[in-house]
Amino acid sequence: MTLVPNAEIYDELREFILILSQKEVLFFNKSIKAYLGALTLEVQESLIINIIRLRGGQSSERDFLKGLPFEEVKIKTIKLTDGSEADLILLNTSKQITIDAEYFHYKLLLTAEDELGFGCWNNNLKDDIIFWSDGMARIFGYKDASEVKGQNNWEGFVAHVSREYKEAVNRRIQEKINKGMDGDSKQTELRIVKIDGTKRLVSLKTHYIERGDDGEVLSLYGTIKDITDIRNKEKIIKQQLAELNKSNDALTQFAYTASHDLQEPLRKIEAYGNRLKTSLGEDLPENSERYLSKLISSTLRMSNLIEDILMLSRLNSINVKTEKVNLNEVLEGILADYEESIKDTEAEITFELPTILGLKSQFHQLFQNLIGNAIKFKHPDRAPKIDISFTKIKKKEKQSLKLDVDKKYYCIKVADNGIGFDQKFETSIYTPFKRLVGRTEFSGTGIGLAISKKVVDNHDGYIRAESEEGEGTSFYLYFPI
Numbered sequence: 001m002t003l004v005p006n007a008e009i010y011d012e013l014r015e016f017i018l019i020l021s022q023k024e025v026l027f028f029n030k031s032i033k034a035y036l037g038a039l040t041l042e043v044q045e046s047l048i049i050n051i052i053r054l055r056g057g058q059s060s061e062r063d064f065l066k067g068l069p070f071e072e073v074k075i076k077t078i079k080l081t082d083g084s085e086a087d088l089i090l091l092n093t094s095k096q097i098t099i100d101a102e103y104f105h106y107k108l109l110l111t112a113e114d115e116l117g118f119g120c121w122n123n124n125l126k127d128d129i130i131f132w133s134d135g136m137a138r139i140f141g142y143k144d145a146s147e148v149k150g151q152n153n154w155e156g157f158v159a160h161v162s163r164e165y166k167e168a169v170n171r172r173i174q175e176k177i178n179k180g181m182d183g184d185s186k187q188t189e190l191r192i193v194k195i196d197g198t199k200r201l202v203s204l205k206t207h208y209i210e211r212g213d214d215g216e217v218l219s220l221y222g223t224i225k226d227i228t229d230i231r232n233k234e235k236i237i238k239q240q241l242a243e244l245n246k247s248n249d250a251l252t253q254f255a256y257t258a259s260h261d262l263q264e265p266l267r268k269i270e271a272y273g274n275r276l277k278t279s280l281g282e283d284l285p286e287n288s289e290r291y292l293s294k295l296i297s298s299t300l301r302m303s304n305l306i307e308d309i310l311m312l313s314r315l316n317s318i319n320v321k322t323e324k325v326n327l328n329e330v331l332e333g334i335l336a337d338y339e340e341s342i343k344d345t346e347a348e349i350t351f352e353l354p355t356i357l358g359l360k361s362q363f364h365q366l367f368q369n370l371i372g373n374a375i376k377f378k379h380p381d382r383a384p385k386i387d388i389s390f391t392k393i394k395k396k397e398k399q400s401l402k403l404d405v406d407k408k409y410y411c412i413k414v415a416d417n418g419i420g421f422d423q424k425f426e427t428s429i430y431t432p433f434k435r436l437v438g439r440t441e442f443s444g445t446g447i448g449l450a451i452s453k454k455v456v457d458n459h460d461g462y463i464r465a466e467s468e469e470g471e472g473t474s475f476y477l478y479f480p481i
Contacts, residue, residue, distance in 0.1 A: 003080040016091035019078070020051065026086060051089055114138075118225040125177065126218055128153045139202060139226050141194035162199055165190035169204065176206050177217050189227070201228045259310045263303060270299045309447065315362070315454040325360045327353035327367075327412075331388065334368050341375050351388035354410055356479050358459045366455040367414075369448040370475055374416035379470070385417045393478065401462055401478065408481040415474040420467045429465065 004010070004027045010017045016032040018025060054073065074090040113119055119136025123129075130152050134144040140160055142148055150156060154173075161169055172188045187205040194200060203225045210219040273296045277284065284292070331351045335342065342349065349371070371386060378384040390412045398405050421429070430453040456463040460480055467473040 003082055003084075004086075005078070005081055017088065018051070019086050019088050021080075021084070021086045026080075032091070118223050120223055121221070123154065123173070123220040123222075124218070125220070130154060130157050136224050139194075139200070139224060140192065141196050141198075160192050160194075162191035162193055172204075173206075173220070176209070176220060200226050201231055203227045255310055259306050262306050266299050266303045266306075270296055270303070273299065305447070311365070311447075311451055315451060315458060322357045323360065324355050325358050325363055326355045327363060330360065330363050331367060333364065334371055337368065338371060338375065345375055345378055345384050347375055347378075347384035347386065349384075349386045349388075352390070353388060353412065354390050356410060356481065358479070362455045362458060366452050366477075369452045370414045373448060374414070374418055374473075377416075377418040377473075379417060379419050379472075382417060387413075387415045389413050392481075401464075403462060403478060404480070409478050410481055412477040412479070413474055414477070415472065417472040420469045420471050420473050422469055423467055426465050426467070430463075 004019055007027060010019075010027070010029045013029060014031055015029075017027075017029040018032055019027040054075070076088045076090070077085055078088045080086055113133060113135025117135075117139075119139050120133040121136050122131040124131070132145045132148045132152060137143070137145045137148050140148075148156075151159065158166055158169065169188060169190050187203045189201060189203055191199050191201050204222065205224075206220050206222040208221040209217055210221070212218050273292055277289065277292050277296075328351065331353060335349060341347070367388075374386045375384050390410050393403075393409050393411045395405055397411075398407075398409065403409060430449050432447050432450040453463055456477055456479075462478040463475065465473060465475050
């Protein structure tokens, strides 16, 4: 049975209430229990000691309230149920909602520390006290901050630092004190020794500095994070990237060698076939001439296929060097290349394009393939009409296409009035050797759109197509500005 009268009433008050006899704490109400639960044992003990000192007249209310989120402290003598006296201490504040919010944020911080694997610390330089959060304690192998006994000062912290890093961490903290810079983005990486003897790599960072009225640095506030796994993974990725680059270089070299070795016999077949056709002339039987023509055309097709495969291989290994490319100039060069085809098909081509960053040779390859396809796959009942335009896209479209919303993009539209294709094949047209029409109807290797997509990918872009059979096709190219 409690000696405190009206305990159930005190328990429901929002104010912080505790009752002390001469020797012990007799009662905490629910509000202060919740608040004390957010504090370390050391802070709890310090609070009780300060209350006892205040009650005994050894400190003033002003001294007591310093550093605490209270505006007022009241002490009242009450009689207990056994007739003895005790002191009722009421800690009052008009900022109770703020205190509740701070407590909620504190609990939220504890959850974040646990899930994200970091910790917080506060280095009180004046009293040489370091506050360890539970997250920080766990990084060093403790269950929580309550287990960090005798280590809550700078010397205790440095004792956990691996020997080769002690000088560096001391120097870094001293620099922070001397310079007094808040929000310094520079972090200190050091190796620590956990209580079980294992070593871990951590990142130590100071985010905020508290100063006195004279500008003297009083406290440092920061975070600590175990980055051992991150650095190990970075090392593995670096090794794998080096191996991948080595493999790509070997593959590129193989592609060049294979191309040369394959092209040589094909050139001979084509040359001897043409010579045979010329030398025999009218003496060549009709069937034999047809067979020989097929042999020569197949040889040329194989030669073009090898060249396209080599081009695709080169695109996989080329790093895009940023330069300003006027795409209108690129298009003018391509139209010059297609001058005869444009004249023969009476094609009409209009364009207005921006200047963007990229590799000019790759842009030439991209638009050459798209324009070449638009002319090749023309509708039999009308002359090719190709319109190339551009716009800047808005945030909503970037989100729908899963593009980086923080970047600005141009959308370049290449629209034609050709034979089109069934929209269900849109995702497969970029596959090498994929053909939607027969080889006898249209020439080509089936790699052109695969090359086009690779060029777009190399420039951190995105390509999609909209088409309808018999109506034409529109390609949409998205490039970051």
